[in-house]
Every structure is written in C-alpha cells, then in structure tokens.
Amino acid sequence: MEAFNFATSLDLTELSVHVRIDRLDGNQKPVPYSVLLRRPDLRHRASITNPHFELYVTAQIWADSKPLTVPVQTAYKSFKNARVWNEWLQLPVTYSNLPASAQLAITVWDLSPAEDNDSNLHAVPFGGSTIPLFDKDNTLQKGRQRCRVHRFKAADGLTGSTTPWVIPQARRSRKAQLVEDTVDEQVTEMQRLEELLKKQEMGDLPTNTWLDGLVYKKMMKIRNEALKAEAIALNRQSNANGKNGDGVGKDEQELFYLEVEFPRFDHAVVFTDVEYPPPPVSDLRLPAEADVRLRPPPEVSFGPDIDIDGVGYGDADAGRLIKIYDPEIGRRINPAEDKHRELMRSQQTDSLDRDRKPNVHVRDKLNLLMAKGPLEEITSHERDDIWKFRYFLLRDKRALTKFVKCVNWKNPREARQAAPLLDKWAEIDVDDALELLGPHFDHPVVRSYAVERLKKADDEELQLYLLQLVQALKYEAPGEGDDSSLARFLVTRAANSFALGNFFHWYLMVEISDFSTDQEPEHRDLFAKVEYDFMVELEKTPEGVETRNSFRRQGELLTVLAKISKDVRFGGGDRPTKLARLKKALGDPKNELINFEPLPLPLDPSVYITGIYAEDCNVLKSSLLPMVLNFKTTTDTKYPIIFKTGDDLRQDQLVIQIITLMDRLLRKENLDLKLTPYRILATSTSAGAFQFVPSMSIAAACQKHKGSLLAYLRANNPDDSAPLGVRKEAMDTYIKSCAGYCVITYLLGVGDRHLDNLLLAPDGRFFHVDFGYILGRDPKPFAPQMKLCREMIEGMGGSQHANYLAFKSYAFTAWSTLRKSSNLLLNLFALMQGANIPDIKVEREGSVGKVRERMWLGRSEGEAEVLFERLIEESMGDWKAGVIDWAHEFVQTYWRK
Template sequence: METFSFATSSALNKLAVHVRIDRLDGHHKAIPYSVLLSRPDLRHRASITNPHSELYVTAQIWADSKPLTVPVQTSYKSFKNARIWNEWLSLPVTYSNLPLSAQLAITIWDLSPAEAGESNLHAVPFGGTTIPLFDSDNTLQKGRQRCKVHRHKAADGLSSSMTPWVNPPARKSKKDVAGPDTLNEQVAEMGRLEELLKKQEMGDIPQDPWLDQMLFRKMMKLRNEALKAESVSKRHYSPTKELQRDSEKGELEPVNENFYLDIELPRFDHPIVFADVEYPPPPMSQAQVAPGSDVRLRPPPEVSFGPGIDVNGNGYGDSDVGRLIQIYDPEVGQLENPAEAKHRRLVRSMQTGAEREMKPNPAVRDHLNRIMSYGPLHEINLHEKDMIWKFRYYLLRDKRALTKFVKSVNWKDPSEARSAASILPKWAEIDVDDALELLGPQIESQVARAYAVERLKKADDDELLLYLLQLVQALKFEIRTSETGDSDVASDSSLKNFLVTRASNSLTLGNYFHWYLMVEIDDRSEEQAPHHEMFARVEFEFLEALEGTSEGAARKKTFLRQAELLMILAKASKDTRYAREDRPRKITRLKKFLADPKNELIHIDPPLPLPLDPAVEVTGIIPDKASVLKSSLVPLLLTFRTTTNTEYPIMFKTGDDLRQDQLVIQIITLMDRLLRKENLDLKLSPYRILATSTSAGAVQFLPSMSLAAAVAKYKGSLLAYLRANNPDEAAPLGVRKEAMDTYIKSCAGYCVITYLLGVGDRHLDNLLISPSGHFFHVDFGYILGRDPKPFAPQMKLCKEMIEGMGGSPHPNYSAFKSYCFTAYSTLRKSSSLLLNLFALMKEANIPDIAMEKERAVQKVEERLLLGMGEEEALGQFERLIEESKDSWMPMVIDRVHGFVQHWRA
C-alpha cells in the first residue's frame, strides 16, 4: 500500500473556520407586468430592478439542527457585470471544536426596504444553500465548491436540510424544451471540466497560462449555456404562481430559477479527518495501600440482563448474556477514602500532652529510619504519613525528617496546617538540599516554602550562586501555590523577595540574576508564556530595589552598557555568519568591524564588568586577535583587555540556545565543589557559559586542543602530546608528574560526571586537552542519555585517553579507576542535592528536560544506583568502566565522525 498521511481535526485547535465567498452565477426570469401590479412591493426589490444589484452573504455554522455560531456577513460590494465577492469570512469557531455533523449555512440577502417586517433588516432571502463541512468519509471538505442556491429561502442548517448544496438527480422528462440528451450532455461536460479545474488547483495537472486563459473563457460560455438550458427545461413554469404570497407564512414560494454560488474552503497539505475530543476516563481512586496489608482488589460483580430486556436496540429476545452495567460513581474519583480522611482529621486534631513524650518501639523506629532514607522522588504512602505525624515530636532532632513531615501534612486542613507551622521553627536545621526540595513543584505550602527561604538566607553569596539558576526557575512554582491561579501571588513570594534583596546587594549575584531573568523574558515559546509576565515583574522590582542602594544607579547603567555591548557583538556575529565569503575573508571583515571607532569596541571607557564574569572588568577588544572558528554557526573568538593588563578570550555565537550547556557547566561547578569539600581535587575545568538570550551567548575560551587534533599532530599518540608539552626525562613515561596527575584526575572526574549527566554525542572533537594536562568536555547538546549515534556507550573512555595514561597495564590506569570510585561514591552521598536541582529545572525550556519532564530526574537517579549498597554500586560502576574500555563502538563512532568532518572540510 502507498503511504497515506493525514491530520486530525483536533490538531487544528488554533485555526478558525474560513470560507471564501467567490461568485454567484445564474439568470433572472423576467417578472410579468401583471404580477408587479398585484404585488407593488416587488418593484422596490433590488434584484428585480437591477440584475446586478448589491447582494450580501451571511455564513453560519450549524450542527444537529442548532446554530453553533453567530452569522458572519460579507462587506459591502458594488457589482457591475457579475456578482463577484471574492472575500474570505472567518467564523468564530476552530476546526477542533467542529462536530461531525457541522454544516455551513450560507444565505444570500436581497435588499427590499418595503418588506423589512419585524426584522428591521430591510432585506429578504435571495436564496440559501447548506453544505456539510465533512464528507461521507469524515474528511474535511476543501477547495472550490459549487453550491445550488434555493431561491427565496434562507439556509436552514437543519440535519434534513431543505436547502441542500446539491440536488438529487432529477427524473428525465419527455417534454423538456432543450431536449434531455442535449441538457444532460451539457451538464455532464460542465461537471467534467469543473473536476479537471479542481485537480489543476490542487497541483495534479500542470498549468499553462496561455491555454488556461482560453479554456476559462470557454468554460464560462458553457456554464452560461448550461444554466440557460436548465432553466428553460423546467416544466409548468408560471411566474404569477411562483411569486404569489403565502397567506399563512407571508413568504414567497420558490421560483424555478437556477443559481449557483461558488465558494472555496481552505486547502491543507494533508487530508483533515474528523477526530472527536477524547476526554479522560473517570478518575479511579489513588489511595495507596499500606505495605503488608491484606487488602485485595476484587473483580466487579457479573450482572446479566434479565429475559425480555432489549440489549442491543434491535428488539427483544436475542440478548447478549453476560454484559456488565456501567455506572459512573462520582465518589470513585476521590483521592482518598472519605471515612479514612475524616478519621485522620479527628486523630490529628487531638492535641494531648502524651504526644510530646511518645517514642516508637524498635520495629517502628526501624521503619522510620527506612522512611528517612528515602530519596526526594520516593512517594510516601498514607500509612507512613500517619506514622510520621504520630511521632513528629520524636523526629524533631532528625533534620532528614523535615521534608518527609512537610509532605505528610494536609496543608488544606486549617487546624492541621496551624499545628504543623508551629513545629517547623523547632526542627533541627536542615541542609541546603532539603531546603531546595521544599521549593520544588510538589510543595504547595507557603509556610514550608518560607521556612526553606529562611534556611537559604544563611548561605553566603558564593554558595547561593551555585543554586541561583535553579532558584530563578523555582519562582514558577511560587505561582502555582495560588488557588486562583493568579500570577500576582509572586508579589508576596518570600523566595522572590529574598532573591531581589540579595541580588541588589551583590554585584556578582545581581549580574547573573539580571541575565537569568532577561533570558526567561526573551523566551516567547508557548510553554513559557504563563511565566513571561511574572519574570518581567520580578526584573522590574529588582531594578527598583537597586535604586535604593548606594551604587544602584551605576549598576543599572552597567546593565544597559552590557546590553549594548552584546547587541553589537550579536550584529557582528550575524553579519559574519551570513556573509557569503570564505573563512579568511570573514576574519578580515570581523577585524575591520571591531576596529571601526564607530562601534566603540577598541576602547571601553569606563571599564565594563563582563557579563560572563562580572569580576573581570574589560577596557576593550583586541581586533588583531579576533578570529572565526570552524563551525556551522561560525562562532567568534574575541579577546578582551582587562584592567589588570591581562587578556580574557571568549567565544560568542548566535543562532544557538546555550541554556542546556549553561546548566551542565553549573552542575559540573557544583560537583567540583562537592568533591573539593571531601579533599578530592580532580582538576576539573568548569569554564563559564552565559546565555544572554534564547539564541545567543558567550563562552569562556580555554587554550586547548581537541583530542582528534592532538592525536593527528603527534602521530596517533596522546602520550606524545603530553610529553612534548611537559617533558621530564626523569619522570615515568617522560611526562612531568604534575601534568600526568592532572591528566589522570581530570579524566576520572569528567568520566564520572558525564556518565551521571548522561552526556551524549561524545567524539574526539569535543574532548579537549590543555598543554598543562587538563582534560575536559565541551558541547553538551545531548544529555540525560540522549545520543544521536546508535549503540553509544554510557561512559566515554576511548583508547586514546587510556593510551595517554600509559595503557591499561600501567599503574596510572589503576590510579584513574581509584579516583573514579572515590568521585562516584562522594557524589552518591550528595544525590538528594543533585536530584533536587534537576527537579527545580523541570519547567525550564531546556530541550532534553522538556522532552520528558517526569523522567528527567529519574534518569539521573537511575545512574546513581541509589537502590544498591555502597559496595554493590561500586562493583557495578567498575563493570561499566571495563565495558566502556573494551567497547569497539566508540572507535567506530570516532572514525565515522572524523570521516564526516574531513568530507565537510
């Protein structure tokens, strides 16, 4: 079978129904003078006085004999030789809301001031037609349609319409004036030509302007002849009888005049098939059964219909025995058992002095310890929530228990919420990772979120900067806490007030806070539309708070100058990228642009804090050191002069959203700090990345060389590269000890981190090494397990990396594995912090998180192996290292990638 593509009508949820009113074809019959004497009101009817009088058209959607929309009317148009409107009408309903029975009722109105009646419209129906929007195959009609107009009738839109757009085939008559054979031949020929015209409009038949023009004139002539022949063929025509007024209805009887209205419906690339809205089934109970309980789900009772009951609507007798009666019970959708909920409220509302001294027995204590070890993603069932509430005073000394306690409280119960709020200040001080969990999407209590903010206030600026990206995203969850859904709740947000206050008092925090907000404001995607106004208001309040500080005016001016600098660099980047020149000419163009005094880039006075790193103040750009890198997006390599007489190279590019790379570098920076706290310095190189908009950003440039280039330059040996840059004949392998240690440690650190983050698309071109031996990764376009190449390994450990250590038999490889085990074990201990950071990024518009929001955090959790013990997890991780070392697929991927890059060059 040939491939058949189609779309569903439910997918067109933003497109209104449109119809183009094209032209009216037909011939008026002369009204005898005797009729005009008996009916003097007809003398004022516009269509009788002038065959090309002004008419207007109304269109309305009907369904199931009821109007679905209000009528839409064409604009005024004056006709000369033919009634041609050529006007598109937009009806106030989308295609996704159309039922299958939808019909388009089109009425042509004739001006008649003498017959206004009670409507005061001063118009009477010239004729009407009703066309269904879906055909017999449930496919949306499209293209040009020729509709039969029923004279003196308004389109009714009923299910059994009296004004159908096509008439059933009429019986042949021997008394036809034009002759039945002649008439049928003309009508058939006209129909054949119209079908060919439709095919040409749909692109099935090629166009020839010269022949088509002659054909159209011939078609119009045939159409007029067919209309005249069809009119003459009507039997027993009596104008006097047909224009008589019905004494009861006060309407005119239909006249045997043949009029056709040409309309056009929108065309789509694929057929549009009707698809009804699928509503979710009635919700089932989500009450969780306590572990170990003997509660079992019983099957529904089997109910059969009794004798003589009509089962299938075809009569009595042959019934379908065994069918079940389906009844919707609204109580089934409740999240919990009402009786159990009331019992829990009664128990928790009882305040007795004995609760403060209550202690668990050994079995309950073990169960509580097991609950405290749950990760942030683990769901707590009702039985465990009741246990935590019962022994809440006993758990006051355990800081791990606070997040579990907050999740076990029914914050919608006022008395329970008051009791819980009074306990929170007495709890043992929680860690930062628990505070971040309380700011996540699952916590709706303002009291609990405010408590988390109080904990964050004790963090210094350096620590707060590690979580600032996630805290800005957490503002979205502050809005959700509003029961009305009003975004004004952010004005009373403790998190927002805290961030604004701290950012206004710190240059570094304020710089990054400002640019994080600006990127969110710049994001105009549909997913982020509900948050756009909120972020704009937070930015406004931040700039207002700056005015209250001593350096506020200067810092606001700094933000403005930074924005101007980035706009100039963005213009240079786009001009360079779109210039149809080779790379040397692009570099020359860039240098000329930077050296132009009008752009004010050679000298920046006063010095400007760099948005990428506000601790660095730049005084200008060195044009002679500018370059254009080899990449599809043509990034610019720019070198800034600083106030300390040093150089600061950056890479600036447009056309790419750097927010995902920015997140990965932020996580690597955090992991580096966690490892250093355990006295493990793995010589990581978390260079700086700042997304300045959704399509531009800056990256700190570290002098380095890709492994592909290093291996090619030193004849396939990474060890030769290290030996050439760090020679020491007395040291093992001829490499200076400090450089080899740096290389081994950085390889171990990045192997563990990129595995935990699921970084994909790893090849020798995005693995870099510096002359000092620092190994690091770049280009994080694929994370969380995504990889464009099939059968890619979970960890990038290629033979070139191992060869640089001296090979797998060398003691350096054993040291490498030892560093990997220590780093993996250390980061597993901080699993809650890492998972909470990813949970806060759930609503961020980051591609690999947005693809599977609910699974993003779970993917990181799965790689941490939290369900295993320490020894078992390290054994599994060692097997992963050996599998990655012995895998042949990375070599294939690297060779294929190298071949593709060579072919592109």
C-alpha cells in the first residue's frame, strides 16, 4: 500500500482561499417575440441582447447555512466568441479558518437596467452553483472543477442547497435508458477527456505543444456536442412542464456549466479542526459528592427495549443518570467578558491610573458599590470601575475585598500588579479578613494578607472565630494546605495560649475522627498534619510537655466517660436502675474518677477539676439518656456538666459560638441582654459535653405554678413593693433575655421550638437549648418564624403591660445592632460551608443566604422597624404555634415514659 502524504488545513494559516473563474459553457436559445411582447423588460437584458454579452460572477463562502464571508466578484469584461473570464478571486478567509461544512456559492449575474426585487441590484441571476470546498473524505478540492449552473437562480450556501454543483442521476425507466444511451456515451467521453486534461495539468501526463493544441480543439468540439445532447435529454425528461422560473424557453430548458479552478498543492490537504485545551468543568469550588447525595437524584427512564450500552440492561440498571460534559456549568465568569477585561487592563498603565480621579457620578456609584455585602455579586462593569480607580480607593478599607474580587488572580500579570497594592491599602476590619479566607479566595498572597490582619487580634477575640478558622483550612489552595500561612498562624498562637490551644486541639480531633462519607479523606489528612505540627510546636514552649500531657489526660477522661455513658444507655432497666449503674461506675476505683491530679476541664480550660462527686449525678429523661456530672474543682466548688453520647454536638456548638459572639457585639454597644451562652464542646462526632445551668423548662414551670410563668418568677424573686410582685432586677433580666433570644433564634432560623427546650433560671434568665434544627428547618409544619409564645408574654404581665413595650424596644434595638454587624456574621457562616454540620450540608451556599434574608439588608431602618414590629405581633398571635406546643405536650405526657 502506497504511503499517503498529506497536509492539514491548519497548516495553511496565511494562505487565503482562492478560486479561478474560467469559462461558461452552454447554448442559449433565442427568446421568442411572443415572450418579449409579454415581458418588455427582457429586451434590455444583456444576455438576451447578445449571446456573448458581458456577465460577471460573484463568489461567497457559506458554512452551516450561514454566510462566512462577504461576496467577491469578477471585473466587468466584454466577450467576443465565448464567455471566458480566466480570473482568480481571493476570498477574505484563510484555509485554516474553514470549517468542514464550508461551501463556495458562485452566482453568474446578468446585467439589466431594471432593478431586481430580490437583490436590489441592476442585475438578475443568470444562474448559480454551490460547490463544497471539502469532498466526502474531508479533502480540500483542488484543480479544475465543472459546476452545473442552475438557470435564473442565485447560488445559496444552505446545507441542503437547491443549486448543487453536481446533480445525481435519477432512476430512469428501461425505455428512457435505451433512448439516452447515445447521450451517455458522449457525456462519458467528454468526462474522460476532462480527466486526462486534469492529469496533464497536474504533471501526471507528458506535454506535447503542437499535438496538445489539436487535441484541445477536438475536445472542445466534443464538449459542445455533448452539451447539446445533454440539453436535449434534459428537455425530454422534463416532459415540457411549461415555463421555467423566468418564463424564458417555454419548450426547452437551457443547460450551462461553469468551469472553475482551485489551487493545486503538492499533497492532499485534509480538514483538521482546532483542538482547544479542555476548559475546567467549573471555576467554582463544587460541593463534595456527599453533599449531592442528600438530595435524591432525578430519575431518568430510557423506555422499554432501549439499549444504551450495546449490551442491554436489566431492571437493576434502570433509572441511572446520563452525565453530559458541559464546560459552561458552574462558570462564575463569562469567558468573553474575562478576555475583554484582560485586553482592557493590558492597555492601562500604573502611571496613568495613579492620577485618575472619578467624577461626581462615578464617585456616587463607587460609594454604593462599597456598601455591598459579602454575598452580593459585583458586575463586570463594576469590576472595571474598581480596577480603573484602584489607587483612588486605597484609602477606603471597605474597598479591599471588592478589589480582590475584581482581580483575576490566575492571570500572572494581573496578580503581579495587584499584590503590591494590598500592603498599601487602609487596614481592614476582622470581618473583611475572614471573608478573604473563604472558599472563593485561594491565592496565597490574598490569604497571607488576611492572616496578617488576624495577627493583630488578641487571644480572646481569636477564640471567638477559632471554629471557623479551623474550617477555613479546607479552603487552602492545593499544595498550600500542609504549610499554609493560616495553619502556621493558628499553630503558633495556639501553642502560646493554653486556652486557645485547648479548643484548637479538640476542634482538630473532632475533624480527624470524622470518618463519614461527608468528610473528604484529604481534609482529614490535612487536619492530622496540622495537629502534628501543633504538637511539635508545643514542645518548643516552656510548658509544652506539660500541656501535651494535659491533653492526653483529657482524652483519657473523656474516653472513660464515653464508655460509662454507653453502658448506662444500652444497659437494661428503668431510670433508677441506670442511675444506680452510673453511680457505681463513677465510684469504681478502676476508673479513677473520684480523685485525680488537677486537670483543665476541656469544656472550660480556666477551671481545674480534681474529681467527680459520684453520688451527686443524674440520668436525664431523654432518648439518649445524657448524664449530669458534678466535677470537683480546685476552688472547692461544683462544676456541673451534661455528658452525652450518640449525638453530634457540632451544630449546637456552632450556635452557641454565634450566640457568644452576638452577646459580645451587643455588649460593645452597651446592650446587656442577660444572655446565657453556656459552654459546649463536641469531643467526637458522637459525643460531647455542655455546661449544666440550673433551670426549669417553661413547660415544667407552668405545670408547677398552674400555667403561670409570672407565678414562677414571683415565687423565686418576691417583692411586694415592685410591680407584678417580682423583683425589678429579675423582671428586667427576664424581659431582656426574652428579647435577645427571640432575635437571635429568629436570625439563626432555629426550629423545633417547644416549651421543653425553652428554659428559665431562678434569677429570671430565659434561654434556649437543643439546636437540632437551624437555618429555617423545622420538623413541625406551620412553625412560626419567631418563638414568642403566650406563656412568655404572660410572664411579662401581658401584652398590655409596659413590660411588653420594653420587650419590643429591646428586641428591635438588638436586631438593629446585630444587623450592623451583618458582614461579620455572614462571613462566619460562609467559612462553615464546608463543615460536616447537618443543616448546613442540606444547602451549603444557600445556608449563608438564609441568614442574610432574615436581616433584611435591602430595607431601610424605618422599613425594617415596621416589618420587625409586624413580625413580633404575628408571632405573638400565631394560634398554630399554640397547637404545636399542645401537641408536643400531649406526646410527652402520654406516649413517652
């Protein structure tokens, strides 16, 4: 087999498409006078006036039924004996840019003084032909080509062209076959001679000047005879179907061929498409596969007897998904806009931008842009404005996060321009620094800048954000996680602060112990590496060995307590039997729980415990049977905790951390709402402890005091001289705490609120427990947005009392204050998007939006006040909430032991 040498169309990058218009062959019949009388305009047509009058030709490339270029045309030329142009036309496109479906539409135009209705030109179509530039083997056409001209039609480049260059032979009857054998012989001979002429032109046959001249004359004679014979046969096939498209030639159709020539190359040119590098499926950080698993996938049925794999499938395979690669899914940036921005910024220079100042209109736009929250999108035009006036915005600390968003950090040139500006920018707040550590910022320069800002926070403030900072380690760029600036910062600070190190250690241990499918193995390895680095760093400090020993002893204590909790929980018997088993296990010398060396309590490392009071314990009446334990402390006081197994407390831990932060934000505004952010710590994915606050549920208090919460307050804080008979300090504490928790639980969307998880301490402090449902999720239908039940209002003296007005005032002030810190709260939830927390896993990115919706950030202060007051009134009068409380109480009383 001979070797096939070829070139690709992509190799012809600088060569434009060329075609030579050679000659028009055919016999034109004179128009009868009867037709000219009916059509006077035909008298002025050039081809009718003189069979050899001038015609001109246009050529245009089409592809996929659309024009690819503008048409080009031959020069006007007078003919004597034959219509021969012999003119090369250059089309404005290169061979490398041709698609495989490219076609050349060639139209021969007849001059006419009358304007054509279709083309709006002083010319009408003499005929047209459409020839593909690549043959059926995707090889570029070359050399001489003979194209059939379709009379009175302009060539169209449609995929199913009505003016094809070759007409396939129709199936003919036996009688017609016998009549046309002679015609076929003449046409075949003409085609044979044309093929020989092509070979000679390609150099495959030798040339002989004088002999070739004689042969060429003979060939032209044969061609003319063949054209006449073919035209006669064509008219016989048409069976005299009346006039053609222009009313010319009633009894006979005219047959014309246009000869064109394409450039010849040394080798065949084969079509080759451009192979672009595969774009990323997404430039967003997609959720883990486990996140999608929470929602049932859509069912896809292929129908009966459909074989999609070539091997068939049974019922077990039915309903599987078809995954189609779509590179545009998940793209945050339009590629065209991204390219436009890159071109525009490449033309701008720092020297010009340094002195650029916005006008009044642009300054107002920038101010509105700076007021946008962290979740609001920045349009491409806004990105351009920020980049253009970046030097002007250096003094505005709010603009830094917006500037970082408008930079394409994957572009080395933009990154080199933007990085030095970060150090010159006005110092940002902590909430902005937290935003730069989120999932959408993975460039090391940006994250290092955010860490530098966090270094200025003290240990107490850093502890408020520590839970989120540990989760932020997941968002480090690939290859940076093992030695990232954030990891080094946390390890160093935790090693030099025992309280910070205590919580850092346990936050990491919980993530390391998470072997669920929702925790990525690489994240688990990352946390293990950070914990190892933390232990190594501890050894460099003076108290490092002692600190590591304390962590080891804490782990041993929690392991023993977890074992005892499981024995109590899964052991047989009623509650008294389980309580006896608990007391026996606590007092067993093997467990060494009665007395031990002073040990920092994992829940509160500022407290040193020395043992457990074995007899002073309890087993709560709950499905998981949590244990109430009283620890001995070095100050001879009791520290009660509740230890629980079988439940993941990380969601409760997150809510309490946010409540603690909100309490601090309110206190900074001199608003102490007497909140009770009790301590809580998840020690593994199925165990944890939280501080026990002596209190009573509202359900129990109302049952004890005949349905009156006011009677409970009066019994614990009597004062006959005070309004309602309750000590003023206790009533103020109750009103403020009710207002604070109503606002906080509304913002966090805490669900499953009933009278058993609303607690009240003897000094009047009201607080919530059990945060199994947050962010708007609730197991009960028709749950109110804010839990403000009838019993709570009755404890204030009723809705007509002045205390109720004070409650609404405190509530709105608290909500308005927290609303001003929306950026900080939203950024903290954004950092928790990757956490393995049930109500965040349901909709990771949507979880932040749910908090934002409840802040009504798009409303003015006045509008918000009206809406918030309406929310309180609707929650107070919600009869559905009362039905839910009654149903819950019914279940608790009659269906649970």
